[in-house]
Amino acid sequence: MIRFDGVTKTYADGTTAVDDLSLTAPTGKITVLVGPSGCGKTTTLRMVNRMIEPTAGTILIDGQDTAAMEPAAMRRGMGYVIQHAGLFPHRTVLDNIGTVPRLLGWDRRRTRERSLDVLERVGLSPDLAGRYPAQLSGGQQQRVGVARALAADPPVMLMDEPFSAVDPVVREQLQDEFLRLQAELGKTILFVTHDIDEAIKLGDQVAVMRVGGHLAQMAPPARLLARPVDDFVADFVGRDRGYRALGFRPTPKLPLRAEPTLVVGESPSDMSGQWCLVVDDRRRPLGWVRPGDLRGPVTVADLNRGGTVAVQGGSLRATLDAALSSPSGRGVIVDPTGALVGTVLAPEVVALVEEDRVTQAEAGSSP
Amino acid sequence: MSWLGGHLGEIFQLAWQHAWLAGLPLLVGLAIALPLGWFASRNTRAYVALVTSAGLLYTIPSLALFVLMPLIIGTRILDPVNVVVAMTIYTVALLVRVVADGLQSVPDDVRSAARAMGFGVVRRLVMVDLPLGVPVIASGLRVAAVSNVSIVSVASLIGTHQLGDLLVDGFNRAFAPPLVTGIVGCLLLALLFDGVIVWGARVLTPWLRGGTA
Structure with a gap:
């Protein structure tokens, strides 16, 4: 001391x-x-x-x-x-x-x-x-x-x-x-x-x-x-x-949505669809593509890498940021090895933030 | 050419004399300048006083100093010690400032890191300041070496033999071969000293040769 x-x-x-x-x-x-x-x-x-x-x-x-x-x-x-x-x-x-x-x-x-x-x-x-x-x-x-x-x-x-x-x-x-x-x-x-x-x-x-x-x-x-x-x-x-x-603030458990994925070299089955998540062979997220923009199978050059990823159970800040930064609006959540677990929407995270605030206030230990 | 062939032995004798008359003061002068420069590097007033008086010493004409030496240190007039002591004074005059600057050339962050890790004053000098000051001190030593080789030749006028004798001889007889030999001899000796110092500094500073990241 x-x-x-x-x-x-x-x-x-x-x-x-x-x-x-x-x-x-x-x-x-x-x-x-x-x-x-x-x-x-x-x-x-x-x-x-x-x-x-x-x-x-x-x-x-x-x-x-x-x-x-x-x-x-x-x-x-x-x-x-x-x-x-x-x-x-x-x-x-x-x-x-x-x-x-x-x-x-x-x-x-x-x-x-x-x-x-x-x-x-x-x-x-x-x-x-x-x-x-x-x-x-x-x-x-x-x-x-x-x-x-x-x-x-x-x-x-x-x-x-x-x-x-x-x-x-x-x-x-x-x-x-x-x-x-x-x-x-x-x-x-x-x-x-x-x-x-x-x-x-x-x-x-x-x-x-x-x-x-x-x-x-x-x-x-x-x-x-x-x-x-x-x-x-x-x-x-x-x-x-x-x-x-x-x-x-840690992110509490939240329901994740399953996210359909593609790997590099694949062509999306639905060419008209909105943003699609591309992962590697170990299911680690690489980036997003919009099938409408593609001229053939997905290549690395097609990827939009704008979104951040958040580790499951990480801070609320990281989780919210993943949702806010994702071009699709769906925040990517991964497990500690970096493999995709699911996605989450910003309003869902904001609801958690509000819930967290209320619990904190009630516990009387607001930081 | 025939003159040169006939005087080789004598020339080498003079060159050897010249080498130690210029070289020994270099070593003694460095040994004296190190503590003086260290003191100057730690105290601004001492720095100003020492550097100023060193500058004044250096302006005394060499012939005058050679002649005065016996009066000051009580030696015989023809004693080569007169030359050695006078040259040592010149060396110290040149090196005090260089040593002080060299010891101060250590970057501030390195110096405060050394203090913060618990180096005492002497240990810091030996393990940090001195090794890092080698490049600066060596550059000053090179100037002193060349200057010594050149000044020593004047000592022929007070009867101390070295390569300067050839210059006096050539001048007196208006005869080129000893003049040229004397000049070339001094030049080679200065190059030799310079080379030894450069080599020594290189050996002492392996970290300057590693390249950068």
Whole structure:
């Protein structure tokens, strides 16, 4: 557990980066600090490992005052990941990962074994072990950055915009894998980002900070979306709050309609019909075709891939989006292996959303 | 050509002398410039003071410095140590700034990552700043090497023998072969030094040769 108690940082020129901040990052959870630039979120993070010394207040880690700890030794006990990874360009991937274990005095063999193990954990091939950082893609570098932070198995991780410098597709992958890893490892994580969507996706709780280093609101993401405390937080969490909040509600069981399907190379039996779903040989949806547009058997080039697919039992947001994005109006629902289960119409999902809202309200636990 | 054939032994003797008069100060100068440059890299005031005084030192004419050496360090006038010490001063003057800049060339994110992982000051210098500063330091060393080879030739005027003797000899007798030999000899020696430094820097920076993703 990391506890900030009345922490203030004022610089020599009189600017206050962090103002009387008190918050707790619970053990084994992800606490996200989010806010516009200049809100003091990075300063806050860097005060934990004393890269920046607070002007007033105390920071406690598991009840121990960090001001009393020896900085270098304390830092070896905390994983640290930054934007652009900050890998050592002159050391191989494996040596980068083994940095903290070596500083802690592990022998070469144990360090090597551990580094290879962590490399695999973050989803990288052991073939990359001997490469230098410049030989990796941005996403791979960021994974190595995470591996390096995890190498000595620290209980606490400090992450400063770790996924901000990679393209959106890779960012999404990194976020998903980060959540999967955290589910296995249960680290106490303090995570800084300027991206509210990332905060809401990753945080067990989210601390919204405003310029001048004030804590505006601290709450679990669903509550932040449902009950912003003031206009600043409401503005910052942005539009589509109602829709995004559906991301935290599971889809209840709903009756699915059977969907007639085609495979590539087949011709539809009814050429006049409306949209038809095309699947592969394992019944995974590929896209939609309109038989009237076809000049022969279905080819891959004929497919409309506009529709998203939702996993059965996934969030209401994903289910509704599948219905709304489908060119046929029929949202595609798949099982966890990606195989088609059936389809659903938008009004049916909306009815579920309303039902969910009413049950929540009655239970008195509206998020 | 017959002159060259008849003086080969002497030429090699002079070239060897020239090599160590220029080369030894290079090594000693680097050894002195490393801690000074490190200090300068950590402290802005020290940087300004050291870089300014190094610049001033370098503007002292070589002949004047050679002649002054015995007065300053109490050596005999013909002692080759005078030349070695003077050349070391020039090397340090050139390298202090280069070392300081080289150590500061480490990208900010790498530097803060090193701090955040619990590197102490000395360990960071040895394991991060110094290896990453090699390309910058090596480029400064190349300038110093070539400059040393050229300046050392002046030492003939104070009676320290090396390839400069050939230049003086050729000039005095208005005789081309020793002049040309002296110039070519200095040129080859400078190329040799340069090659060794380039090779050394290459060996020390394997990560710069891996290509990119």
